[in-house]
Amino acid sequence: MAMYDEEDFSKGFDLTLWKKLLKYAKPYKSWMILLAAILIGSGIVDAAFTMMSKYAIDKFIVPGNLEGMDKFMLYYGLLVILQAVNIGMLIAIAGKIEMGITYDIRKEGFKRLQELSFSYYDKTPVGWIMARMNSDTTRLGETIAWGLVDLAWGSAMMVAVMVSMLYMNWKLALITLSVVPVLAVLSIFFQQKILNLYRKVKKINSRITGAFNEGIMGAKTSKVLVREEKNLEEFKEITGQMFKASVKAAVLTSIYLPVVMALGSIGTAFVLWFGGDGLVAGTLTYGTLVAFVAYTVQFFEPIRELARIFAEFQSAQASGERVLSMIETQPDIVDKKEVIRTYGDVFFPKKENWEDIKGNIAFKNVSFSYKRGEKVLDNFNLEVKEGETIALVGETGSGKSTIVNLLCRFYEPTEGVILIDGVDYKERSLVWLQSNLGYVLQSPHLFSGTVKDNIRYGKLTATDEEIIRASKLVNAHNFIVRLSKGYDTEVGEGGNRLSTGEKQLISFARALIANPKIFVLDEATSSIDTETEKVIQHAVERVLKGRTSFIIAHRLSTIRSAGRILVIKKGKVIEQGNHKELMALKGYYYSLYTNQFKEEMGKGILDKIQVI
Numbered sequence: 001m002a003m004y005d006e007e008d009f010s011k012g013f014d015l016t017l018w019k020k021l022l023k024y025a026k027p028y029k030s031w032m033i034l035l036a037a038i039l040i041g042s043g044i045v046d047a048a049f050t051m052m053s054k055y056a057i058d059k060f061i062v063p064g065n066l067e068g069m070d071k072f073m074l075y076y077g078l079l080v081i082l083q084a085v086n087i088g089m090l091i092a093i094a095g096k097i098e099m100g101i102t103y104d105i106r107k108e109g110f111k112r113l114q115e116l117s118f119s120y121y122d123k124t125p126v127g128w129i130m131a132r133m134n135s136d137t138t139r140l141g142e143t144i145a146w147g148l149v150d151l152a153w154g155s156a157m158m159v160a161v162m163v164s165m166l167y168m169n170w171k172l173a174l175i176t177l178s179v180v181p182v183l184a185v186l187s188i189f190f191q192q193k194i195l196n197l198y199r200k201v202k203k204i205n206s207r208i209t210g211a212f213n214e215g216i217m218g219a220k221t222s223k224v225l226v227r228e229e230k231n232l233e234e235f236k237e238i239t240g241q242m243f244k245a246s247v248k249a250a251v252l253t254s255i256y257l258p259v260v261m262a263l264g265s266i267g268t269a270f271v272l273w274f275g276g277d278g279l280v281a282g283t284l285t286y287g288t289l290v291a292f293v294a295y296t297v298q299f300f301e302p303i304r305e306l307a308r309i310f311a312e313f314q315s316a317q318a319s320g321e322r323v324l325s326m327i328e329t330q331p332d333i334v335d336k337k338e339v340i341r342t343y344g345d346v347f348f349p350k351k352e353n354w355e356d357i358k359g360n361i362a363f364k365n366v367s368f369s370y371k372r373g374e375k376v377l378d379n380f381n382l383e384v385k386e387g388e389t390i391a392l393v394g395e396t397g398s399g400k401s402t403i404v405n406l407l408c409r410f411y412e413p414t415e416g417v418i419l420i421d422g423v424d425y426k427e428r429s430l431v432w433l434q435s436n437l438g439y440v441l442q443s444p445h446l447f448s449g450t451v452k453d454n455i456r457y458g459k460l461t462a463t464d465e466e467i468i469r470a471s472k473l474v475n476a477h478n479f480i481v482r483l484s485k486g487y488d489t490e491v492g493e494g495g496n497r498l499s500t501g502e503k504q505l506i507s508f509a510r511a512l513i514a515n516p517k518i519f520v521l522d523e524a525t526s527s528i529d530t531e532t533e534k535v536i537q538h539a540v541e542r543v544l545k546g547r548t549s550f551i552i553a554h555r556l557s558t559i560r561s562a563g564r565i566l567v568i569k570k571g572k573v574i575e576q577g578n579h580k581e582l583m584a585l586k587g588y589y590y591s592l593y594t595n596q597f598k599e600e601m602g603k604g605i606l607d608k609i610q611v612i
């Protein structure tokens with residue numbers, strides 16, 4: 001299981017990063033201000049409750065005089081209602097902000113994922129991306145909304161409690177609060193350690209998500225290779241590391257929390273000790289003593305919470321760093337400024353760069369490498385006339401897909417240029433090229449939805465009649481109408497309810513309806529039965545008509561009618577011509593063809609091969 005390790009991010013508080021993240025809270029600014037006001041109010045009301053208890057003890061309970069108690073109860077009741085309304089509102093508003101921020105970050109992340117070039121997906125495992133889009137965005141939304149709620153509420157409450165304590169009896173207040181610095185030092189010490197462990201857990205968690213992803217995607221292959229045991233072992237190894245780090249964090253938390261509670265109790269003990277003295281000496285009322293005990297508890301609760309909130313913020317900072325690292329990744333392939341117009345953040349190609357494509361293509365001295373220093377194509381040259389069909393053949397890894405990937409501008413040449421109708425394609429927009437391109441992959445991808453939806457992806461404005469016409473043209477209509485709901489049959493995730501041949505026919509219909517000027521077909525390698533092969537062959541001929549086409553051919557028997565066959569070896573064209581010419585050459589193509597024929601038909605039939 002190949003792993004993609006998380007980058008190690010900074011450990012301190014990163015102000016620049018938070019500034020960027022708080023940008024996501026900006027659309028909710030007025031809600032946040034309202035929220036802050038409610039929170040400060042509710043912190044003050046909390047402190048006021050204790051003050052009222054003190055008043056009730058000193059005024060009514062100790063003297064045993066209940067006069068005015070009814071009025072007091074009324075005020076108390078009103079305060080309870082006010083606090084209930086406060087809490088209801090703050091949950092609703094914070095929930096709204098949380099969901100809004102998560103949604104906005106996901107939306108931006110998804111937009112960027114759509115813009116990123118193929119090279120990004122070469123380097124970044126799907127599991128890593130999924131973790132960024134799911135758990136990290138959720139954590140950010142949660143922390144920005146609820147973390148700020150807790151922070152504002154905790155701070156407001158502590159200030160209100162401290163002011164009330166100092167107001168009631170400043171000496172006793174200072175004695176009680178003397179444990180705070182000790183608590184602060186201990187909190188910083190423990191939280192740093194716990195946070196580092198959680199960082200480690202998070203890092204391992206990403207690897208686990210990746211492993212899950214590989215395990216699920218490759219479930220069939222694992223079974224066939226009887227790799228389940230090995231996979232399980234590797235999985236146990238990484239989950240084991242996560243277990244150890246999590247347990248360590250839990251142990252530290254289990255030491256930290258009782259220490260905080262003990263310090264809180266010491267604070268209460270100080271109140272009882274020194275406050276008790278004051279009570280005996282008559283310098284302190286019962287009410288004040290009770291209020292001090294309650295305030296001590298109220299004061300330490302947010303401190304404990306604040307430590308947790310800071311830990312959450314730091315962990316959210318790590319999530320933020322990862323999400324932003326994804327959102328801020330610049331696509332390798334972008335349109336030049338001169339070729340696009342912008343409306344808001346939507347790009348459109350400029351009109352003057354939107355000429356109709358004729359389909360003349362030229363590769364001029366093109367070199368390309370996926371990894372620096374490893375050239376896959378070296379000084380590759382090719383001229384293709386409009387309407388020509390080019391078949392690319394060659395052994396696996398020879399560079400056939402690379403040539404069409406460059407043509408489709410999924411990657412750009414490292415050196416040299418690709419001209420379309422005489423113009424370097426970098427001088428035109430990506431949309432211009434790609435909306436004129438049809439690409440049918442070896443294992444075509446269908447989206448969840450109906451057969452009809454999938455064909456319509458080729459041209460969103462297509463009518464049902466156009467869809468049926470295109471399907472008939474590529475011979476897909478017959479099998480589609482035999483499906484349980486015909487054109488309205490659901491194809492399942494990735495089209496998994498259909499066979500490969502059926503998926504190819506649908507993708508031919510999808511390509512045909514888009515009417516692309518340039519068409520690329522990566523022929524299926526999997527053996528399709530002869531009947532389907534004939535149907536597909538027929539569909540291919542229909543689709544190719546009138547377009548410049550590239551076929552990556554795996555079964556050489558299917559390209560005998562191609563206008564020009566390019567034989568590729570190690571990124572170079574070593575032979576070219578039509579089938580007849582290449583067979584007559586008795587070179588590399590001849591040996592590839594005869595070998596394949598031998599495999600397909602058996603040795604005895606070889607003698608019958610004639611150069612047509």
Ligand SMILES: Nc1ncnc2c1ncn2[C@@H]1O[C@H](COP(=O)(O)OP(=O)(O)OP(=O)(O)O)[C@@H](O)[C@H]1O
Pocket residue numbers: 122370371376394395396397398399400401402403
């Ligand atoms: N995304 C990638 N990152 C790095 N190297 C790659 C990538 N894709 C292909 N290669 C390498 O480039 C070379 C050419 O690959 P390419 O896919 O173009 O060959 P191909 O002729 O299409 O092979 P096949 O018939 O098996 O599809 C190979 O050595 C391959 O390992």
